[in-house]
Amino acid sequence: MRILYFDCLSGISGDMTVGALHDLGVAESVFHDAIAALGLADEIHAHFRRESRQNISGVKFDIHAHSHHADSHHADHTQGGHGHHTHGRNHREIRQLIAKSSLPPSVKNRALAIFKRIAEAEGKIHHVPSDDVGFHEVGAADSIADIVATCAGIEALGIEACEASALVEGTGWISCAHGQFPLPAPATLEILAGIPLRQVPEPYEFITPTGAAILAEFATRFGPMSEMCIVRTGYGIGTRDTSPRPNVLRAVLGDKCSPEDSENDTISQIDSNLDDATPELAGAAMEKLFAAGALDVFFTPAHMKKNRPGFVLTVLCKEEQTREMANIILTTTTAFGVRIHRTTRIKLRREIRETETPYGPVAIKLGFLGDDLVQATPEFESCRALADSLGVSVRDVYLAAWIASPPKPA
Numbered sequence: 001m002r003i004l005y006f007d008c009l010s011g012i013s014g015d016m017t018v019g020a021l022h023d024l025g026v027a028e029s030v031f032h033d034a035i036a037a038l039g040l041a042d043e044i045h046a047h048f049r050r051e052s053r054q055n056i057s058g059v060k061f062d063i064h065a066h067s068h069h070a071d072s073h074h075a076d077h078t079q080g081g082h083g084h085h086t087h088g089r090n091h092r093e094i095r096q097l098i099a100k101s102s103l104p105p106s107v108k109n110r111a112l113a114i115f116k117r118i119a120e121a122e123g124k125i126h127h128v129p130s131d132d133v134g135f136h137e138v139g140a141a142d143s144i145a146d147i148v149a150t151c152a153g154i155e156a157l158g159i160e161a162c163e164a165s166a167l168v169e170g171t172g173w174i175s176c177a178h179g180q181f182p183l184p185a186p187a188t189l190e191i192l193a194g195i196p197l198r199q200v201p202e203p204y205e206f207i208t209p210t211g212a213a214i215l216a217e218f219a220t221r222f223g224p225m226s227e228m229c230i231v232r233t234g235y236g237i238g239t240r241d242t243s244p245r246p247n248v249l250r251a252v253l254g255d256k257c258s259p260e261d262s263e264n265d266t267i268s269q270i271d272s273n274l275d276d277a278t279p280e281l282a283g284a285a286m287e288k289l290f291a292a293g294a295l296d297v298f299f300t301p302a303h304m305k306k307n308r309p310g311f312v313l314t315v316l317c318k319e320e321q322t323r324e325m326a327n328i329i330l331t332t333t334t335a336f337g338v339r340i341h342r343t344t345r346i347k348l349r350r351e352i353r354e355t356e357t358p359y360g361p362v363a364i365k366l367g368f369l370g371d372d373l374v375q376a377t378p379e380f381e382s383c384r385a386l387a388d389s390l391g392v393s394v395r396d397v398y399l400a401a402w403i404a405s406p407p408k409p410a
Contacts, residue, residue, distance in 0.1 A: 007250035011206025014146025016236035020251035021153035023234030034152035054246035058235025063142035121190035228254030275310030
């Protein structure tokens with residue numbers, strides 16, 4: 001699994017993100033092509049250059065407006081990124097611009113989702129319908145380019161999971177199109193709802209609304225970097241000096257490590273003690289959990305308080321499905337609460353292959369530890385389907401498939 005970790009040691013903005021992605025190895029052409037796909041080539045030109053902040057070298061990403069758009073200045077660029085654009089666009093216009101572009105659907109959808117987050121936050125603060133939100137800070141062509149280039153860069157890296165450090169924001173005030181606002185900026189606070197954030201006594205805006213929306217859209221976990229095998233590190237350079245912090249965004253590209261030649265991943269285990277759920281309710285909940293994508297669901301008999309026999313419902317699921325699975329338990333069983341644990345699985349690499357039997361082909365599940373085959377088991381449903389079609393015993397088909405399975409090492 002390919003992981004992208006944003007180390008927001010000095011916050012995050014749109015231009016810092018693009019710079020860090022380029023420093024990670026995304027070709028300039030990926031970003032230029034994304035901006036060209038929007039039809040903004042007559043308004044802006046993207047430019048990359050190498051700079052340093054406090055002796056850390058990285059990539060500075062800039063957007064230059066063409067002369068007839070010279071009053072559109074790249075204002076979202078890190079800290080104090082709330083300058084005023086005279087060539088703003090509202091949310092509806094931005095949606096139309098992205099929707100009619102030739103960007104790949106996955107990039108379009110991510111960019112639209114990021115703008116939706118910003119529009120809804122600004123709309124709530126200013127009591128304006130989100131469609132009509134005028135993007136003074138992120139509505140000009142340069143900042144649209146930041147968001148679309150970020151989405152294209154993450155897509156180009158083939159990222160399967162995105163994480164970020166815990167976030168810090170400065171203290172004080174910023175000036176923007178609507179006047180003086182306290183830090184964190186109101187829109188930034190709205191966008192980061194549910195995400196860990198603390199203030200530090202430093203007089204800088206570290207997180208712009210665009211940076212906040214990028215993290216809210218892509219990152220599924222916040223905190224110290226989880227274990228990974230690091231592939232590359234990149235640095236995106238911010239505009240201002242934020243001493244003592246070097247004004248850079250660090251991006252780490254890595255792969256999930258596989259100890260002992262096996263595959264491993266982190267999943268959620270959700271438990272709930274039930275002493276008043278009928279078997280019918282329990283069975284219906286199990287069906288719904290499996291239908292929603294649970295990795296496993298099972299019941300363990302338990303003797304509970306008040307001398308009641310009951311059971312523990314346990315669900316194993318992917319981390320990003322935790323909230324959905326918990327909601328299903330709380331709404332389809334008699335549970336008043338659930339316990340959630342993060343747990344690591346070490347598992348064999350699995351392959352399904354067909355093997356020939358006297359009855360016909362049957363699917364065999366193979367398990368590999370590194371390159372070594374250590375498990376080979378007939379798939380029961382495949383055996384049953386073949387047995388039903390021939391009118392023979394499923395036991396006989398299963399035994400024939402077992403005999404025909406590849407031999408395991410002694």
